[in-house]
Amino acid sequence: MDLAEPRLLQIGPRNGHEQPPASESENLQRLDEILAKRQLTPFFQPILNLASGQIFGYEGLIRGPSDSPLHSPANLFKAAEMGNRLADLERLCRLVTLENFVKQQLPGRLFLNVSPECLLQSDFRQGETLRLIHQLDLNPSRVVIELTENKPIYDYNLLREAVHHYRSMGFEIAMDDLGAGFSSLRLWSELRPEFVKIDMHFVQGINQDPVKLQFVRSIQVIAESLGTHVIAEGIETQAELNVVHDLGIAFGQGYHIARPRAIPPLSAPAEVVDSLKHNHIAVYPQNNPLHKAVTARKLLRTVPTVTDTTTAEAVYQIFTRDPELHVLPVVKDGRPLGLISRFSLLDRFAQPYQRELYGRKSCTRFMDNHPLMVEQSLSLQELSRMVAEGERRHLADGFIITEAGQFLGVGSSQDLIREITELQLQSARYANPLTMLPGNVPINEHIERLLQSGSAFVVCYCDLDNFKPFNDRYGYRKGDDMIQLVAGILRETSDPERDFVGHIGGDDFVTIFQSDDWEWRCQQALRRFDAAVQDLFDSADKTSGGFHAQSRQGEALFFPLTSLSIGAVPVIRGAYRSHHDIAAAAAEAKKQAKLGAGNTLFIERRNVS
Template identity: 55%
Template sequence: MLGILPVEKYRTTARAQFLARLPLPRMKEQAMTPLREILEQRRLSALFQPIIDLKSGEFLGFEGLIRGPADSPLHSPINLFGAAEQQGLQLELEMLSRQTVLETFARLNLPGNLFLNVSPLTLTNPSFKNGQTLAFLSQLGLNPERVIIEITENQPTFDFEGMRNALLHYRSMGFKIAIDDLGEGFSSLRLWSELRPEFIKIDMHFVQGVDHDPIKLQFLKSIQHIAESCGTHVIAEGVETEAELRVVKDIGIALGQGYFIARPSPTPPLLASSETSSIINSTNIAVFPKAELNRRSQMSAHKLLTYVEPVHPETLNDHVFQRFTDNPALRTIPVVKGGKPHGLINRYQFIDRFAKPYQRELMGRKPCGGLIAGEPLLVEKSMPIEELSHFLAEADSRHFADGFIITENGRYIGVASGQDLLRELTQMQLEAARYANPLTLLPGNVPINEHIERLLQADTPFVACYCDLDHFKPFNDTYSYRKGDEMIQLTGRILSWACDPKLDFIGHIGGDDFILLMQSRDWRSRCEQALRSFEQAAELMFREEHLAAGGYSSEGRDGTVTFHPLTSLSIGATQIQPGLFMSHHEVSAAMTDAKKMAKKTAGNSLFIEQRSQPTTRSMP
């Protein structure tokens, strides 16, 4: 069971009997290789890497790792276990590895739990179901409840039922279960659903870079949501940076492991570093990466499809006329033979032709295929909507009004029109603008509101700033909308430079309005620096005569000439204390009031709301 081996000859009878069970004689029958020498001389060493509780900041336990001799090419675990697989010595190596880790863990008297790596091959081997593990743990003074069997998947698991039964057997004896590398292994999801392990380790691929990858962020969120529903603790492996730790913690993941927390060591630390502790104990929240694409950008032509019962090319025109008469909303009727589209009959062209004298009498009994106007535009249902818009723009203009046929593998499945496409494109643009402003590519209204809600739910004090350009419309009218766009983009860049990307969030709600949600302790000096930078940079956008005059004049609709000061930047800042605001709507209203006060001061200005707020926590 678990393949535990003693590392030296014991004097007691029980240990001597245990030693006698080792499969070493079989190894001696063959030529001695470097790996065989390592196993014969038991030259393995154990390292331990802490696993930290991301709420308390304490170490839950340690993962036991194995290394070969330092002076050997087999020092690396990749080389060591690769050689074992090539030489058919996986079981022997794993048995000695487990024993080495357990003995070293007991000798160091490490606190907490031990995560013990076990492969499915070792787990299901019949020779391990004899109870010797419990006896060995008893000799070492280790309670099985402190040992967590961590299932590693470096090869496919074929005996799934055997592994499942073995794990349930070990659990009945007090061991806990962890599944390693979720998202990378072969059967980890199935194991999770059937075994309900106490711990799940997320493969480090999904953790590393999560602070700037929205897809990885969504993966971790989804795994955490599933884990909460089934009582499993998630361990994020491979945490290597401060930013990754902040994001993992804010998602709500329970445990973390990685080089940033502590590297594997023969004598691991028993307490978290001050740097790690400061992040875990901080009330600040991470700035999540923004999604560059929303779900609508992935939509295809199938979204536009409307099924209209087709007619055969030999269908009489009288029948087509009757269908148009019975259904006033019907704009086109597809003509299809054997599933293959032949064309479209346009309602207005058809009715117009039949309305002429004697045309119905002459044409009513003729097949409708003769009234198809030109080749139809065929679109596969999988074509992305944005690609379809370019495709339709390059096609004959009649297809926009007449519509086009949507196919699946060349067979008719429905129709759509240019109006349908235009409606969907407009909706896509409106929704995209809510997530990211197309001019500056900064987060839009939805991410702004989501970040405010996260800050409020975390009881984190922050400063909400509403930034607005003064006298922007006269500048736009005087210098052109293109220059106006440049002014907005310049403002976005200056405000972004003023933010700490680890702590501060910048959003663009539209036009010349920006939002800053700042957790930086020096937020005030950052805002003041943004005002100075804007004043210097904006001068380059005005003509010399306007700079000399301090503004410019323009004529209104009523003919009145008005003088307008140079465009400036106003920032209204509100200090948000825990418990004061209940939703992003209330924060938005407070920001708006502060902005109005800032705009009452001429030139570049910062207004800080100073009214007292009921709180017991000081503002950073």
């Protein structure tokens, strides 16, 4: 939809100067002149079939006079709405768009923007547009009514009847900007359109945002179940196109394919079509479980509470009856006042005369007036920081969990530590904490996707030689520096749109290449490592070509300077059944590489035909 794409507003001839602000009355006069003289120019933006690389159709977009403040569709339609001329403007937009589409003999479908309000108007329902289409000798089956939802829809039954009416005339229906409208998901469910357009917000940057990826993937699954074709709007980069195509989206539209033009192209750019023909898969953005919104609410435990009028003796009896109860919150009118620790109370009552003196008095005498209180929406990472930086008693007593200041329950530091540890273990499987490269789970998932697609690819297992002795000689800080050096070099020597770099753990890495020049990239990585790693050794070791350190058996030995070994396994269709088979072959190739001296690349060629 044109109005939802602000970048499109600048298309068309400009006079080089910004138009001065115009008054409402001036704009209404301009609008009347535009309507009277038919001063509208239709622009057409291609919609590409991502399976064939052929143009499927065009969306018709409208511009006002280039020298007018009403050149942009936003200003044009705003003026029409203020002057109660929307119906007249939409009618003229349809007329000039249809005329120019036929005049240029453009192939495929014409996606004609129509508002739901217009669809329900009597002149539209009585076949005004259909008559015009017949006059132009255009088959209605080539026209797709693209519903543009700019206002809330209140009468779904009436709109559903109208859509059925137009379908009976031969039109198809498209729904614009899915995910951005007032009620787009319900509209999809009610109307069951032949096409849905995903709002550009979810397409732009999809190659870097796992949330957008999941949204579009979910829409595609729903579309398949409903027999709806999905159109991804706003594709501006090759990386976005790669992901959209890989997800199985049927059609694409955006600047990367073609900008709107008064005279549009009849075919997509050759480089775009070629990219669709390659049997490659996209590199998906990774989602780290540690970054998910796990909050303090997950640690919530329900425990008995007391009030400020409860006696200390009553609290003592509660603790006596429940040996597992470690704290009692003091709550008044739903708001927490403090926390009574089991051990603190029992310790005080064990002292001479304390129970006799204070047993019948308020329990608040034994209450921590300043416990750690956190909102249930607080992330576990932030809660962990607060406990670590807070007073020691918070670690033992735990914390009170609230919602908008109201008491919900309590949480323990033990549960917090256990949950954080589990998150970190999960995170390490998805992304290495030192390099932030994807870990074993996404590595295996990516290989399985490649195997299922039948794509040819190369798995390179990268491992440091003599890394443990280097760690012993120079310390773990220098060891971390070397690990990060390797990670950086592997990133730099791979194509982020085609190649996948992962960190298996320790000093083991993997690069999964779809780049045709993968062997050159491996050699580049070895050369860069050889040059950069010299800065991590002292001059004496560099002069002697190695260093002394203890072997795993405790013997003092001389080790050559740390080097990088890469074992490469080219994978062709049918050679391997799963990522397990490939991992075994890659491990063997790495062993062969490590048999060589210095920085070495070994290529397993036995399964390459």
